[in-house]
Amino acid sequence: MDWQRAESEFQPDVTRETVPETFQASAREHADRPAQRYKGGVYDRSLVRAGVVDAAPDGGYAELSYERMHGIVRRLAAGFRALGVDPGDRVGLFAHTRMEWAQTDFAVLGAGGVVTTVYTSSSTDQVAYLLDDPDADGVVVENRALAERVFAVEDRLDLGFVVVMDGEPHEREDVYTLAEVHALGAETVTDPDESWVVDRAPTEPASLIYTSGTTGQPKGVVMTHRNFTANVEQCYRRVGPRPDKLETGTPAIGPGKTNLSFLPLAHVLERLGGHFLMFASGVTVAYAESPDTLREDFQLVRPNTAASVPRVYEKLYAAVRERAEGSPVSRRIFEWATDVGRRHHRVDDPGRVLRAQYALADRLVFSSVREALGGNVDFFISGGGSLSAELCELYHAMGVPVLEGYGLTETAPVLSVNPPEEPEVGTIGPPLADVEMRLDNTVGEGDRVGELLVRGPNVFREYWESPEKTRAAFVTTSELDADETAADGGVASVAADTQGVDTDDEAPWFR
Secondary structure, eight states, X not given: OOHHHHHHHOOOOOOOSSHHHHHHHHHHHTTTSEEEEEEBTSOOBHHHHTTSSOOOOBTSEEEEEHHHHHHHHHHHHHHHHHTTOXXXXXXXXXXXXXXXXXXXXXXXXXXXXXXXXXXTTOOHHHHHHHHHTTTOSEEEESSHHHHHHXXXXXXXXXXXXXXXXXXXXXXSTTEEEHHHHHHHHHTTOOOTTSOOOOOOOTTSEEEEEEOOOTTSSOOEEEEEHHHHHHHHHHHHHHHSOOHHHHHHTOOOOSTTOEEEEOSOTTSHHHHIIIIIHHHHXXXXXXXXXXXXXXXXXXXXXXXXXXXXXXXXXXXHHXXXXXXXXXXXXXXXXXXXXXXXXXXXXXXXXXXXXXXXXXXXXXXXXXXXXXXXXXXXXXXXXXXXXXXXHHHHHHHHHTTOOEEEEEEOGGGSXXXXXXXXXXXXXXXXXXXXXXXXXXXXXXXXXXXXXXXXXXXXXTSOOEETTOHHHHHHTEEOHHHHHTTOOOOOSOEEEOOTTOOOOOOOTTSOEEO
């Protein structure tokens, strides 16, 4: 059975109707497995101060089981309800990628809230916009430094509370540590079997994620619970442990695997691929100290997977190459090995001589590269930009496959990704299950150039309080067939073998 047929027939049981229900089900199923690994000596965690979690050794990692993480999330959800979070209320999340970000995200969603993300690089004016536009009812920040950016513009906001992940209790009555929110929840949560998830329909908003705003103020993309759970299931069908993969030994994400998380969780790529998908799958998520410590953290964590943007893979390769080229002789060996690796990767049958050369190159160079990345990498995911085909091919040749994909904030975000079974360097892979793509050829020139149109259950429902922008973002099939559409999106070229799937013919296309 080919992988595409196996994927279409695979019906995984990894999602529920909403995001927090999905996490709750996974946490119960994988209770004894490690859920999170966190590094010591990085943050002054209030949860550590309060004895909720153990302190990790400086420069080393500690872990939480799914059962313990689930308990923390349950109590935080109850604590946020005690602070006044009602279903549909917007709560900002303003912190670096870390274990408390993940716990807070699930907790606010479980309380019925809508998480709106704020980037740690945001200026005070940007913070004001990202909290004022969605009319946020509260915000969770990492530390006092980020809290000060909020306080600087609080007269422009209508916040009911500010929660700080790190440090000691604040002198202001409307400012709480995350540990204090946890304690509030602990007062009301007594039955461990009681669900902590407020009922929400899958079509209701789960999150507001703001676009980059390169052509004006950022637009708030309204993502529903169904958008996220659909994309989790779609990705799981592509990279999860399908029965055919178990038979062939193809790498897959799932229980027993570890993912290293370091991209900003405020961006939808990491939020879906390194967070929602991983926890739904029973994977252990380890949090890097920062993008600047990746070499060290890869060694400590020894992950199986990670998702990133092309620039990070370029920097990782540059660091590996610098380390390998310590002398003129080692430089020549490295260059010879990479040439052999590329030639070996390009042929189906390398022959006896090239096979022997590759074995030597692997022993002299490539095995050291894999070990520098922890020694356990099954594959990396690349998105958010185009990775050069030459570099992608070299990663594959070194035994570290990089699976390129494509997506948009408005599509939760993954639309396509290369399959681990048959990755094709220089492409974004076939569309995921239940994703349909087509080109509006009234844009651009030639048969393979036009405006890319997509639809599927992972496509967003609307821009926040922007009906005109929402209407302009969609087009109907009848409008396309009549060539009446006006192009206002990007110009794209799609491979001729892009596969379509059965969808609702009346559903509009996002452009």
